[in-house]
Amino acid sequence: MESLPRIDFVELHDLDRTPAVLRTLHTESITFIYRLTDAAREYSRPLSLALRQGADHRIVDLCAGSGGPVPLIQRRLHREGIHTHVTLTDLVPNVRAFQRVQAENRRLLPDSCCSVDYVSEPVDATDCRVEGTRTIYGAFHHFPPPLAGRMLQNAVDTRQPIVVVDTKRSFLYVLLFPFLTTLAVLLSAPFQRNPVPRYLLRLVLTYLVPVLPFMMFFDSVVSFLRMYGRAELRRMVDGLAGTESFTWTIGVEPGFTGAQYLIGVPLHVEGGLTRAE
Template sequence: MESLPRIDFVELHDLDRIPAVLRTLHTESIVTIYRLTDAARAYSVPLSIALREGASHRIVDLCAGSGGPVPLIQRKLHREGIHTQVTLTDLVPNVRAFQRVQAAHRRRLPNCCSVDYVSSSVDATDCTVEGTRTIYGAFHHFPPAIAARMLQNAVDTRSPMVVVDTKRSFLYVLLFPFLITLAVLLSAPFQRNPLPRYLLRLALTYLVPVLPFMMFFDSVVSFLRMYGRAELRRMVDGLAGTETFTWKIGVVPGFTGAQYLIGIPRD
């Protein structure tokens, strides 16, 4: 599938007409799936590589959605003796979700590391927040021109960059959407939400299965939109000043198929 062109289609939860509460329920489900899978282990590897090669331990998570996997990754790295400070950001920040992530972090790691957030809009193509930038599970949402602008902004500001998505594979297109949808169906009763949103989640999962349908449809589209490693290489080769960075592109071994792009400024 690496040899096939990327298909740039639209995921349902990206549509402007989708109600904000439905988008939040969707992104919260994604966070739950991160917790249920081995994603934190695989997704922590590229960031760990970047930190060992001199990237800042101040992590600026772009496109963080409802918190994403970075807080889970932070705890995984903490157990390995790697301590970080995480700032959650998004173009349309879910401040309540960020606050919940921050409160949960304080309970788990009260005396080490930190999680904060930016409550105003942060554009990943014109970011001014200092630190190592991460984009987890969201890079494929952006067409090549915008994705390249995100990387160009990192080069222009000499900010280390870690992008992690799933590799493009026929197996994942055929298998993962069913597994992810099953996870949504099984996990809905255990989601921690305020009562009105909890009841809405149950209704939109079991009575009118909007959330499972969205998750299945968006999962299929996501895997078709993933950038291949050759496409990522062409993208970084086309950046102005790309020679001032060291770039690594690869895949973490394991079930998640975590594909990464790491960019570190050269001295």
């Protein structure tokens, strides 16, 4: 499937006409699945690699949705002795979800070595002004090549490291993952913590009128068809203005999630030698 071209369909939760509460319930389900599958175990490795290459320990999570996997990754890295300060951002920020993540972080990581903050105003990933290592987890495939390229170009122009992690494009995942994620939505709905009105709405939209399982299945299939292959990522990187001022790493982490990553770290020229900042 790596050799097939990317197919740019539209996911239901990306549609403007999709009610905001549905998008929130959907992204909360995705965050719950991150916890359920321990995605942080594999997703943390590309960020750890970027930090070893000299990336900033201030993490700016773009397209954070309802919190995403970065707070889970932060806690895993903390256990490994790697300390980070995370700022959650989104074009449509879910401030209540960000506040819950922040409160949970303070409870689980009371030491000031690792913090979670957020930006309550919209942050455009193609024109981000927040300094730090940008991370994009599970969202890069949502953007067509021109927009995806602008996100990378903005990182190069502002000389900020960037770590992009998505699932690799694979026939096995297209055939298997949509069923597993849909099953996770069906099984997890009673255990997700929400205010009572939204909790009841989740149950109704999961079991009585199964809108959420249908959204998860449909969007999972479309997501895998939209994933960028490694060759497409390489062409995108090669087409950036000033790409030679960064060191780029593209690879796949072995494991259940099939985490494919793109890492860009700016280079610093000193005394005729080039090294990662």
